[in-house]
Amino acid sequence: MRRTAQFLTAVAAATALGAAPAHATPATATTSAADRPGPGRALGWEPAPSAPWDVTAGQRCDFAIHGEPVVDEVVQRVLDRHPDGSPKRVAYKGDLVVRVTNQETGAFHDADASGSAIVEYRTDGSQFWSVLGPVLVGVGEGNLDRGMYLVDGVWTLFISASGHRTVTMAHGTTTDICGLIA
Template identity: 75%
Template sequence: MRRTALAPLALTALLLGATPAAAGTAPGTPGWEPAPTAPWDVAAGVRCDFPVHGEPVVDEVVQRVLSTHADGSPKRVAYKGDLVIRVTNTETGAHYDADASGTALVEYRSDGSQFWTVHGPVLVGVGEGTLPRGLYIVDGVYTLDISASGYKDVRLLHATTDDLCARIG
């Protein structure tokens, strides 16, 4: 597992089914709140050619709201912390423990779109976007622009991709 100290994330949490952060502050991290990742399921053909289940086996992700919109909803949020997701092909039982312990700064736009500035490994699910349909660990320095319709524009500045569908297929 890798710990990074940049301005923050665990991208997986929001891209693949996070639950809202719990109230309170995470121990030892003043101003940061837990941002737990919920287990998730994706039907065959949505990301991989087979159904996939994801579940955190390590989840120490925290978030910090840096600014809000006029209505009080989060506008800019930093995420950081260790996150390992077990990604399972539910047809065969094949699985892979994916390190998604990167960091990100996320801008939530009023039209429902999002812009991510990311460092480190995160799990990105793509239905439609600049990467082919699939589940990926994207590791390095990159941005992710998610349109209100869900299109994902991944701009790899200095990053690599690992195709998890191929790993567990």
């Protein structure tokens, strides 16, 4: 329970509108244009739009699926960078609803994937996600069966450099999207 409370505190602090990591410095006159607030945006938060995607039959579901955002207000904030300047830790938040469609039948489900996450991008190509709320997760290889899931709650996701996914739930649920649109 203590780790869950610490995680919730960290996610809330990092994703609160305009919150800064402990090592951040206040904005100054030399702040770059990319870091200046714009309409509807707090310091350091930038749009992070999701692109439509297609997955062939057998990769996630037994049928081909298409995903397309119908609501996409996700923003990101780089919290830490690798020595080469590439993002190391990035916070994501905002409303996201993805329409997942069975390409064979046209059946679809609008998945509310509006969770918040801090993602650590590792130099070996792996990723570690700390998540609060719902996020859409496709699994080919992992500790969940092959599929497309809406994972909701307090949880983590490790994606190995080879793409193997491991979801670890502190508390929450998984919804089988393939089953909803079969």
